[in-house]
Amino acid sequence: MIFALRPSECSGRPTLWIPLVRRIREPFKGLWALPGGPLTHSESLPDAASRNLQETTGLAPSYLEQLYAFGGLHRSPTQRVVSIVYWALVQPTEAALADESENVKWFRADRLGELAFDHNAIIDYALWRLRNKMAYGSIAYHLLGEYFTLAQVREVYEAVLDRELDPANFRRQVKATPEIEETDQYLQGGKHRPPRLYRFTGRPGLDPDNRSTP
Amino acid sequence: MIFALRPSECSGRPTLWIPLVRRIREPFKGLWALPGGPLTHSESLPDAASRNLQETTGLAPSYLEQLYAFGGLHRSPTQRVVSIVYWALVQPTEAALADESENVKWFRADRLGELAFDHNAIIDYALWRLRNKMAYGSIAYHLLGEYFTLAQVREVYEAVLDRELDPANFRRQVKATPEIEETDQYLQGGKHRPPRLYRFTGRPGLDPDNRSTP
DNA sequence: GCAAAAGTGTTGAGCTTACACCCATGA
DNA sequence: TCATGGGTGTAAGCTCAACACTTTTGC
Numbered sequence: 001m002i003f004a005l006r007p008s009e010c011s012g013r014p015t016l017w018i019p020l021v022r023r024i025r026e027p028f029k030g031l032w033a034l035p036g037g038p039l040t041h042s043e044s045l046p047d048a049a050s051r052n053l054q055e056t057t058g059l060a061p062s063y064l065e066q067l068y069a070f071g072g073l074h075r076s077p078t079q080r081v082v083s084i085v086y087w088a089l090v091q092p093t094e095a096a097l098a099d100e101s102e103n104v105k106w107f108r109a110d111r112l113g114e115l116a117f118d119h120n121a122i123i124d125y126a127l128w129r130l131r132n133k134m135a136y137g138s139i140a141y142h143l144l145g146e147y148f149t150l151a152q153v154r155e156v157y158e159a160v161l162d163r164e165l166d167p168a169n170f171r172r173q174v175k176a177t178p179e180i181e182e183t184d185q186y187l188q189g190g191k192h193r194p195p196r197l198y199r200f201t202g203r204p205g206l207d208p209d210n211r212s213t214p
Numbered sequence: 215m216i217f218a219l220r221p222s223e224c225s226g227r228p229t230l231w232i233p234l235v236r237r238i239r240e241p242f243k244g245l246w247a248l249p250g251g252p253l254t255h256s257e258s259l260p261d262a263a264s265r266n267l268q269e270t271t272g273l274a275p276s277y278l279e280q281l282y283a284f285g286g287l288h289r290s291p292t293q294r295v296v297s298i299v300y301w302a303l304v305q306p307t308e309a310a311l312a313d314e315s316e317n318v319k320w321f322r323a324d325r326l327g328e329l330a331f332d333h334n335a336i337i338d339y340a341l342w343r344l345r346n347k348m349a350y351g352s353i354a355y356h357l358l359g360e361y362f363t364l365a366q367v368r369e370v371y372e373a374v375l376d377r378e379l380d381p382a383n384f385r386r387q388v389k390a391t392p393e394i395e396e397t398d399q400y401l402q403g404g405k406h407r408p409p410r411l412y413r414f415t416g417r418p419g420l421d422p423d424n425r426s427t428p
Numbered sequence: 429g430c431a432a433a434a435g436t437g438t439t440g441a442g443c444t445t446a447c448a449c450c451c452a453t454g455a
Numbered sequence: 456t457c458a459t460g461g462g463t464g465t466a467a468g469c470t471c472a473a474c475a476c477t478t479t480t481g482c
Contacts, residue, residue, distance in 0.1 A: 084285070404480080406432050
């Protein structure tokens with residue numbers, strides 16, 4: 001379950017997108033589904049998640065965290081399947097390079113049709129988690145490149161939380177987080193006063209030990 | 215992974231306790247471990263968790279939630295094991311009735327020795343989650359019976375969070391939560407002014423849909 | 429009456445929110 | 456010079472922590 005930011009077709013502002021793969025066999029042949037695959041005996045859970053990501057979409061995550069283990073009896077009509085789902089964030093540069101083909105395509109997170117299995121429910125849950133983590137933890141930076149302006153961070157929050165935020169208060173709030181480092185660089189080329197660039201100095205997201213937030 | 219409140223041997227105040235089972239075979243034969251067991255083809259994950267609870271300790275949980283899926287390669291020295299761990303809260307009446315035997319025993323959560331497998335780490339993580347959920351959500355009531363005084367709620371919080379809380383402010387905070395209902399009954403038999411009894415009107419904890427808190 | 433817990437009131441500190449305002453740049 | 460987003464200041468309002476105070480019981 002991968003999230004990335006891409007510019008909206010209409011407004012051009014950053015929006016949440018999700019890569020899906022097309023089912024090429026039954027059940028749910030032809031429908032879109034989350035990328036995934038089996039766990040081998042010699043890899044850990046996050047390793048397996050990364051590998052499946054890489055194999056199906058070619059993406060390398062900048063953040064990876066376990067979402068939930070789904071084990072309902074009737075998730076698949078043919079057999080009992082337990083899925084330990086991970087969710088990942090990838091940076092825009094990665095997302096732009098991603099393989100897109102007949103059977104791998106990006107969709108806007110808020111405009112998905114009916115997916116295979118219980119994948120709509122899984123995505124809803126992941127979206128809920130993403131919003132929660134964003135509201136508390138410092139996770140949004142994994143959706144951005146190394147350098148960013150405070151307005152870009154705000155756009156990420158606005159895209160994910162789907163509401164406008166006060167620029168003045170938001171910048172104070174962000175500048176107060178210790179992992180945010182001011183640089184001496186400015187983003188040139190805009191139409192107006194060039195904004196200062198910042199960087200995130202927190203480490204990439206590992207797993208069950210990033211207990212900064214529920 | 216079960217939590218319950220029992221009176222401390224020394225102070226008599228409520229404390230967090232955990233039932234553990236003794237390993238009767240290798241690996242880690244003789245060491246204490248979390249109760250658990252295999253998942254059958256015909257039961258959901260929470261059903262399997264409840265069943266294992268029932269079979270090993272005789273307890274029925276008043277709250278049950280998925281904790282995490284642990285899948286490290288070397289969790290067990292003999293074979294690869296993936297454990298989807300649930301955590302549960304049981305009410306004091308249940309906990310008092312629980313089977314205790316040579317191979318099933320209750321331990322204080324803050325005084326555990328070395329356990330089998332990675333179970334110490336799992337318990338640490340569960341404790342962290344419990345504290346987090348307590349601080350935000352309304353979960354503490356699943357550790358209490360149907361009727362309780364506000365002072366009892368405070369004792370639960372003090373036991374789990376391991377710090378004293380202002381009685382005056384705490385009661386206001388609790389009374390402000392909508393799921394708390396005032397009754398017309400009072401707890402008699404104390405040494406001082408009889409406190410009013412309250413009850414919790416929230417439903418028992420289901421799973422991935424109680425999204426009130428991260 | 430006295431001790432102690434139950435329960436209420438009040439105040440000040442700190443944080444959030446809303447919004448007025450200045451600054452720097454491209455056109 | 457003007458429009459626009461970048462960036463700063465500030466006052467109102469809210470929440471929370473501390474603590475003084477009143478109430479009601481057992482002894």
